[in-house]
Amino acid sequence: MYFWYVFLSYAICFVLLLILILHSYLKLKKNK
Known part of the structure; x- marks a missing residue:
């Protein structure tokens, strides 16, 4: 479960x- 939180944040x-x-x-x- 913890891995998913890290993956999502990344x-x-x-x-x-x-x-x-x-x-x-x-x-x-656009500026060019």
């Missing part, structure tokens, strides 16, 4: 990071 962090990178990438693309 997955959420990864997804948030991915969204952040994607957002900044789109912002840079």
Whole structure:
């Protein structure tokens, strides 16, 4: 059970990071 909590927290962090990178990438693309 504990493993699932760790996996979920890591997955959420990864997804948030991915969204952040994607957002900044789109912002840079729009500025060009």
